[in-house]
Amino acid sequence: MSRTTPYYAVIFTSTLTDNDNGYSEMAEQMENLASKQPGFLGFESARGEVGISVSYWKTLKAIADWKAQADHQFAQEKGITDWYEWYKIRICRVEREYDFFRGTSSNT
Template sequence: MIKPYYAVIFTSIRTPGDKGYGLMSKQMEELAKKESGYLGFESATGELGISVSYWENLESITRWKSNLKHLAAQEIGKKEWYEWYKIRICLVEREYEFTATK
């Protein structure tokens, strides 16, 4: 990834049941990929859901936040899918990783 870059960390606690969440989540990921400045996405689910999207700059994040389809999904999320959520926007200045050899 281009460095430095930004990470939008979305942590949440879901309401019971799917209620269309799975489909909308896939649609939002595909829509985000088309946004200028989008770099990638990672997600893990369990009792606490964690989704991280990566962006070139703050302007890209602002554009994504104000995308009309994304705004509509956010409103449904508040009414149907989430008991709680928090969003953090962080500047990533360094990264490293490990991959086990086989």
């Protein structure tokens, strides 16, 4: 999915504790809730030993508003108390994007 640049990416990298009860359900709820927030552009995620989730936003204000959203704050606290052994958040401005899909490519 191509987006108009520039936009912002929030990269959330984490490792989980042994207590991940309810984590998947909360992650799904947060993805659904984020998708309804003004300025939300998309989401990608992969989980192995280390999880990497990337959400895409139109503006830094949209990111700040999402961070301050009440249900998201509850999930953040639950993550700190129960689910995460470690996490790091990076916020990046995306200046350019391109992709490959067998048979086609897109350079923006």
